[in-house]
Structure formats: structure tokens, C-alpha cells
Amino acid sequence: MTDTPxxxxxxxxxxxxxxxxxxxxxxxxxxxxxxxxxxxxxxAGYLFAGALRAxxxxxxxxxxxxxxxxxxxxxxxxGFLPSEIGSLWVTVVALLLSVPLGVATAVYIxxxxxxxxxxxxxxxxxxxxxxxSVVLGLIGIALxxxxxxxxxxxxxxxxxxxxxxxxxxxxxxxxxxxxxxALHAVPMDLxxxxxALGNTRWQxxxxxxxxxxxxxxxxxVMLGLGRAIGETMVVLMLAGNxxxxxxxxxxxxxxxxxxxAGELGEVVRGGLHYSxxxxxxxxxxxxxxxxxxxxxVVLERQRKRWxx
Amino acid sequence: MSRxxxxxxxxxxxxxxxxxxxxxxxxxxLFLIGYVFYKGAGYVSWExxxxxxxxxxxxxxxxxxxxxxxxxxxxxxxxALPLGIMAGIYLAEYAPRNRATRTAxxxxxxxxxxxxxxxxxxxxxxxxxxxxxxxSIIAGALTLACVTLPVVITATEEALRQIPTDLxxxxxxxxxxxxxxxxxxxxxxxxxxxITGSILGLSRAAGETAPILFxxxxxxxxxxxxxxxxxxxxxxxxxxxxxxxxxxxxNMVWGSAFVLVAAVSILNVIxxxxxxxxxxxxxx
Numbered sequence: 034m035t036d037t038p039x040x041x042x043x044x045x046x047x048x049x050x051x052x053x054x055x056x057x058x059x060x061x062x063x064x065x066x067x068x069x070x071x072x073x074x075x076x077a078g079y080l081f082a083g084a085l086r087a088x089x090x091x092x093x094x095x096x097x098x099x100x101x102x103x104x105x106x107x108x109x110x111x112g113f114l115p116s117e118i119g120s121l122w123v124t125v126v127a128l129l130l131s132v133p134l135g136v137a138t139a140v141y142i143x144x145x146x147x148x149x150x151x152x153x154x155x156x157x158x159x160x161x162x163x164x165x166s167v168v169l170g171l172i173g174i175a176l177x178x179x180x181x182x183x184x185x186x187x188x189x190x191x192x193x194x195x196x197x198x199x200x201x202x203x204x205x206x207x208x209x210x211x212x213x214x215a216l217h218a219v220p221m222d223l224x225x226x227x228x229a230l231g232n233t234r235w236q237x238x239x240x241x242x243x244x245x246x247x248x249x250x251x252x253x254v255m256l257g258l259g260r261a262i263g264e265t266m267v268v269l270m271l272a273g274n275x276x277x278x279x280x281x282x283x284x285x286x287x288x289x290x291x292x293x294a295g296e297l298g299e300v301v302r303g304g305l306h307y308s309x310x311x312x313x314x315x316x317x318x319x320x321x322x323x324x325x326x327x328x329x330v331v332l333e334r335q336r337k338r339w340x341x
Numbered sequence: 342m343s344r345x346x347x348x349x350x351x352x353x354x355x356x357x358x359x360x361x362x363x364x365x366x367x368x369x370x371l372f373l374i375g376y377v378f379y380k381g382a383g384y385v386s387w388e389x390x391x392x393x394x395x396x397x398x399x400x401x402x403x404x405x406x407x408x409x410x411x412x413x414x415x416x417x418x419x420x421a422l423p424l425g426i427m428a429g430i431y432l433a434e435y436a437p438r439n440r441a442t443r444t445a446x447x448x449x450x451x452x453x454x455x456x457x458x459x460x461x462x463x464x465x466x467x468x469x470x471x472x473x474x475x476x477s478i479i480a481g482a483l484t485l486a487c488v489t490l491p492v493v494i495t496a497t498e499e500a501l502r503q504i505p506t507d508l509x510x511x512x513x514x515x516x517x518x519x520x521x522x523x524x525x526x527x528x529x530x531x532x533x534x535x536i537t538g539s540i541l542g543l544s545r546a547a548g549e550t551a552p553i554l555f556x557x558x559x560x561x562x563x564x565x566x567x568x569x570x571x572x573x574x575x576x577x578x579x580x581x582x583x584x585x586x587x588x589x590x591x592n593m594v595w596g597s598a599f600v601l602v603a604a605v606s607i608l609n610v611i612x613x614x615x616x617x618x619x620x621x622x623x624x625x
Contacts, residue, residue: 055520059435065424066431069448069494072487076459079466137362145356146363154367156613161370163541163605165548167576168598171583172373175380202373205366233348235355256454263456265551266576270584290458290551297465297555314462318455325454329447 080318083311087111090305096312102276102287104296104306111309113316115278119193119286123268126197126282127204127261132254134201135208139253142209143216144238155213162206170270173199178271185283191273193286199267204257211256215249215335216242248335255328259321265290289317374602381599384592390600398561398582399590403597405564409478409572410601413557414547416482416568421489421546422539428490429497429535434523453491457551460488464556478568481557485546492545496538500531533619537612544608548601550576560585575601 087096091111099112142154177198182190219242227237243250273285274295287295293310300307392402428449436442464484474480504527512522528535558577565572575597582593 052518055518058520062427062431062435065427066436066445068424068428069452069491070445072490073448073452073455075467076455076463079463079471080459083462083466134362134366137359138366141356141359141363145359154363157367157370160374160606160609163544163548163609164370164373165550165576165601165605167548167550167580168377168602169373171579171594171598172376174583176376202369205369209366233352235352236348238355259454263454263458265456265458266580270580290456293458293462294551294554297462302470311462311466314459318459321454321456321459322451325451326447328454329450333443333447 080315087308087312120288122193122282127200130201139212166266194282196272208257211253215246252328252331259324381595384596406573410575417485420486425493433501460552476571481553484552492542500534
């Protein structure tokens with residue numbers, strides 16, 4: 034910029050400032066862009082640091098495979114198996130209910146419903162995801178606990194099954210909306226081609242559309258699984274928090290998140306019990322991380338496949 | 342039965358079964374929300390919303406609990422929005438298409454799936470202990486901000502991607518810098534999308550219990566005068582009154598649940614209405 038005419042000199046200021054600010058702001062924006070990785074790394078790091086004492090004194094393998102959880106007895110034992118089996122039961126019940134129901138709902142919304150019904154159903158399902166889990170726990174206490182006890186003639190209605198029903202409701206919106214996205218992403222050409230060959234809508238759906246969307250539906254199930262394993266409040270309020278290994282879903286159980294949430298408030302900071310809860314958190318983090326990673330990778334691959 | 346007739350019959354049955362599943366899913370969503378309104382409506386009054394609790398938390402209202410939740414959400418927004426919007430801008434406007442960016446995106450998707458209790462543990466270790474914030478609104482809000490961040494980032498990135506490239510090119514052709522293009526052209530156009538997405542994220546944060554369990558809340562606390570105090574909050578209040586209270590207080594439990602679900606519902610409906618209006622108004 035040479036020989037700026039006098040009447041324009043005033044205006045040079047702002048763009049110049051803007052240009053000088055650009056690299057600074059760009060750097061800030063870039064740092065923000067990497068924040069998710071930083072936070073994930075920090076979570077892993079802090080969980081590991083917290084768990085270090087328990088890993089040192091008890092051992093990770095001994096905890097993950099230990100059968101007894103007596104953290105406060107004279108000779109404390111820190112076995113995660115009761116919580117792990119409890120988590121397993123709750124998750125199995127939740128997925129047995131929510132996967133068939135969720136996938137069928139997604140298929141109906143995507144393949145059979147009219148546009149109007151589709152819009153309304155999708156927003157109700159999205160709305161369902163907004164119900165706080167503590168409220169679902171409360172509804173479970175009010176509606177399910179007594180009934181589960183009566184239906185199955187149990188000693189208590191606070192069981193892994195009871196919690197599993199409510200966790201299914203939590204996982205349902207995730208499964209429906211991700212499956213629906215996957216079905217919606219299947220190109221129309223495939224449906225038209227199938228219809229032109231004389232297939233009915235249902236034949237088209239189960240022979241062509243669902244197989245084409247199968248990886249996305251798989252991802253939906255994985256994300257639902259991740260939600261079910263990580264759910265805290267519902268299991269804390271409904272599963273019964275028993276200390277022993279539950280042999281069936283109709284027994285009181287504790288889960289990994291339920292144990293952490295139920296006990297972290299009562300332990301001595303930095304003690305062995307405290308540290309073992311961090312080790313439990315680390316196990317939970319690693320498991321859900323792998324599940325989510327699998328879902329993300331599959332979704333990414335599917336997205337690439339249909340991108341034309 | 343001919344093959345065609347059989348196919349038609351199967352079609353009818355399949356459609357009927359799938360439809361029944363859809364009705365069950367959608368029906369249970371409506372039932373759950375309806376049930377909370379049905380149980381709670383009788384307890385909610387002007388006094389309930391504006392009075393502090395009395396008589397060992399069994400009478401009176403939940404005013405300090407509501408204020409506590411609002412304070413938590415306010416500070417969560419203060420932390421999550423600037424960081425999340427900047428991260429969204431980076432991903433939509435600056436990030437090169439390479440493996441590193443894919444990793445960053447994967448991390449964001451993965452963050453959304455981290456169990457809320459794990460955020461709670463993280464919050465205790467980093468904010469409560471390491472940063473020495475103690476049990477406080479700030480520590481709880483920082484933890485909730487981590488939970489909300491992926492939602493804000495995704496909402497921002499999606500809103501920015503919907504702005505046509507012509508607008509960017511036009512602005513750059515007029516001599517605007519890239520940053521100026523973003524602040525003056527792109528962000529105003531994408532504003533509604535960013536705001537609605539963020540509101541949804543914050544409304545979820547308002548209902549989270551596990552992340553604040555050990556970082557922010559107390560069974561009873563006066564209205565916090567500073568963000569470094571501990572607080573009461575709606576989800577925790579519901580939990581503790583429903584499970585640990587020695588006295589039965591259905592008014593507290595269901596009234597609080599009503600207020601929480603109503604607030605979340607209203608925000609969701611407003612956002613849905615605003616979005617569909619916006620979609621009709623702007624056609625690129």
C-alpha cells in the first residue's frame with residue numbers, strides 16, 4: 034500500500050487491526066478445536082492418577098476379577114465382579130427391550146409413516162431424550178418397584194430387571210434416532226429398484242433397505258449399549274445396590290456407575306476405597322470409550338459409503 | 342394362497358407389528374411426561390415456586406433449589422458456550438481435511454458417550470481437589486460444561502455448514518479478512534442454529550445429577566451468594582428427597598420433578614418452534 038490518498042488514510046486502521054488480530058484469534062480457535070481431545074486425555078489421566086493407589090496395592094487384575102466387594106471391612110476386599118455382573122444384567126435387560134422396539138420404531142418411521150407422522154414422531158422421540166434420568170428413576174420407584182415385586186413374586190422390587198426397564202427407556206431415543214438416520218441415508222434408487230422388480234414395501238425393507246443400513250443400525254445399538262452401561266441415577270435408585278453377585282436379573286444388584294455414585298460421597302479422600310472407586314471409573318471409561326469408538330468408526334464408514 | 346396374496350398379507354402383518362412398536366415407543370414417551378405432570382401439578386403453586394423449604398424440607402417451596410439450578414446452568418453456559426462455539430468455528434471454517442481433524446471429530450463424538458458419573462469423578466479430581474474449588478457452583482458448572490461441550494460444538498459446526506459458500510466468497514471478495522467474514526457474515530447467519538442447539542444442550546445439563554453429585558450440591562444450602570459456594574439443585578433435590586429422606590414428602594419430590602420436566606419441555610418446544618419458523622423464513 035503506497036501513496037494512500039489522504040481521505041482514505043483513516044480507514045486503514047481497522048483492517049490493519051483486523052489483520053493483526055487474525056492470527057491471535059485463529060490460534061485461540063484452533064486451541065478450542067482441540068479441546069475435546071485434551072479433555073478426553075485429561076479424564077483418562079485424572080482417573081488413572083486417582084486409581085494409582087488401588088492399582089498399586091490391590092492390582093488391576095485382582096479388582097476386575099475379584100468376587101467380593103467389602104471395601105469397609107477389617108480386611109477390605111475390592112472385587113468389581115458384583116458390580117460388573119450387575120451392570121451386565123441391567124444392560125442385557127435394557128437392550129433386549131430397547132433394541133427390537135427401537136429398531137422396529139425406526140423402520141416404521143422411516144419406511145412406512147407419512148411425512149407428517151414422521152415429523153411428529155421424530156420430535157416426540159427427541160423430546161423423550163430430554164427427560165432427566167433422575168425423573169425416570171423416580172417414575173420407576175412410583176410405578177415399577179411394587180409391581181415387579183408382585184408380578185414375579187419377589188422379596189423386593191428393587192432388582193436389575195426393574196432398573197433395566199427404565200434404562201431401556203433411556204437408551205430408546207438414541208437407538209431410534211441413529212437407526213432412523215441410517216435408514217434415511219439409504220439412497221432412494223435402491224428402494225425404487227426393488228419396487229420395480231415387484232417387491233412389496235415390506236420385502237424392499239427387509240431385503241434391501243435394512244441390510245444396506247445395517248452398519249448404521251449396528252452403530253445405533255452400540256451407542257445405546259454405551260448409554261445403558263454408563264447410566265447412573267436410574268440404577269442407583271432402582272437396582273437395589275446389593276453387595277453380592279446377582280445370579281439372575283430378578284435379584285437386587287449394583288452396577289459400576291451405581292457403586293461409584295453411591296459410595297464416593299462417604300469415603301475418605303485419597304484412601305484405598307476412594308482410589309478403588311477411581312479404578313472402577315477407569316474401567317467404565319475404557320469400556321464405554323471402546324464401545325463408542327466402534328460405533329463412531331462404523332458410522333464414519335457408512336457416511337463415506339453413501340456420499341456420492 | 343398365491344405368492345402375491347401371501348406377500349400382501351405379510352406386508353399387512355409386518356406393517357401392523359412395526360406400527361404397534363412405534364406406538365409403544367412414542368406412547369411411552371408421552372405417558373412418562375404426562376405422568377410427571379399428573380403427579381406434580383397438584384403441588385405446584387406460586388408459593389411452591391417462591392418460598393424456601395420449611396419443617397425439615399417437607400413443607401414450603403423450592404425457591405432456593407430453582408435458583409441453584411439456574412446458577413449452575415448460567416455458569417455452565419459461561420464456560421461451555423465460548424469454548425464450544427470457537428471449537429465449532431475451527432472445525433467448520435479452519436480445520437484442514439486430514440487425519441488430525443478426523444481424530445478431533447472422533448474425540449468430540451466420543452466425549453458425548455462418556456458416562457456422566459465419569460465426568461463426576463473427573464470433576465472431583467480436577468476441579469474440586471486439584472484446582473481447590475471445593476464443592477461449589479463453579480466446580481459443578483465446569484463439570485457440566487464438559488458434559489455439554491460436545492453438544493455445543495456439534496450444533497455450531499452443523500449450523501455453520503449450512504451457510505452457503507457463496508456468502509463467504511462474496512465477503513472475502515469485498516476485502517474482508519477471514520475472521521471478519523466469520524464474525525460479520527457467517528456467525529449472524531448461523532446464530533439461530535447455534536443458539537437453539539446450545540439451549541438444548543444446556544437443558545440436558547440442567548437435568549444431569551451424576552456430574553454435580555460430588556462437585557456442587559448439598560442436601561440443604563442457602564441461596565449461594567458467590568459462585569464458590571455449594572448449592573441445592575433440582576435433579577439432586579429430587580434424588581435425595583425420593584430415596585434418602587426420612588420423611589415422606591411427595592410434594593417436594595413430584596413438585597420438583599414437575600418444575601424440572603416443565604422447564605425442559607418448554608425449552609424444547611420453543612426451540613422446535615423457532616427452528617421450524619427459521620427453516621421457513623430463510624431459503625438460501
